[in-house]
Amino acid sequence: HCHLYPHFGIGMWGMNRVFDTLQDGSQCYPNGVRIKALMPLPDRPEPPKPTPEKPGFPNFIPGKVGYKAPRPPLGIVGGREMTELERNAAIENPRPGAVFVDPCLDQDPVVVEFNVSAIEMPVVYNKQGWHDPKARFYVMDEDLDDILSGKKEPEPLVFHVPAGTCIRMNYTNRMPHILDGDAFQLVTRTYENGFHIHFVKFDVLACDGGNVGWNYDSAVLPGQTIRYEWYAETELKAFFFHDHFF
Structure with missing residues (x-):
């Protein structure tokens, strides 16, 4: 999708679906x-045929029609392990955030870890008093208590990492279940949120911070x-990032 506002007004919707097994119509x-049925590109090797043990995407994902997509395996702290079909589809050494694709291409990459939370609190934007009584934004966990107590002003969240870095993010949803209504905002149920990022490489199935097609709800x-x-x-x-759920 595109992030230019004229496209919002005109309407936009598109989705690429990439299969990892041969689709012969069966x-x-x-x-x-x-x-x-799909024909492999002439300059590419033919993908493997689906089997009951390895049916290929999206049939190894344990979703149920009529329900929201399942959460990715391994990713959520205290969450579920992989099913047998997911394990058969996974990379050799799956880990949280990298289950079906290993995004960190270097053999020995620099690894940087961040702890980030999403919170809601009033924020004043300027000396004229422009403010949002229910601002929602990302903060580093190391600054969380100081920001909530008023010792530190909220500021835009910025990461600095060198090229070739494997970024690991522990992301916590600390926002209320409901966004209360006021003169400017309807009462809205916002029970889930994520961290959707652009330009960097990642496992799209398990780490997109979105909920697209037959993919997981990350x-x-x-x-x-x-x-x-x-x-x-x-x-x-x-590069930039944002929520994709409310």
Whole structure:
């Protein structure tokens, strides 16, 4: 999707679905719709045929039609392990945030770990008193108590990492279940949120901070912590991130 506002008004929707097994028309999506037969590109090797043990994407994901997508395995602290089908589809050494693809391409990458939370509190933006009584934003956990107590002013969250860094994020949802209404805001249920990032490499199925198609729902409920992993392959100058759930 694009982040330019004119496109919001006109309407936009698109999704790429990448299969890891040969689609010859014999398989169905989890909702029973048949997957159309696809021909491999002429310059690419033919992918493996699906088997009951390795049915390929999306049929190894333990979702149920009519329900929200399941959370990714291994990612949520205190969450679930992998099913047998997920284990068969996973990389050799799966870990939180890198289950089906290993984004950290270097054999021995620099690893940097951050602890971040999403919180809600009043924020005053300028000397004229412009403010948001229910501002929602990301903070480093090391600054959490000082910001909540008023000892430290909130500020935009910025990460600095060198190219070639494997970034590991422990992300906690500390926001209330409901966004209360006022003169400017309708009462809204916001029971889950995530950390959706751009430009860096990551396991799209388990670490997107989103909920797209047949992929996992890689968000967390209030009080939960999820572990993401990204790879800053090149010198990006700047990249950005945001929530994708409310």
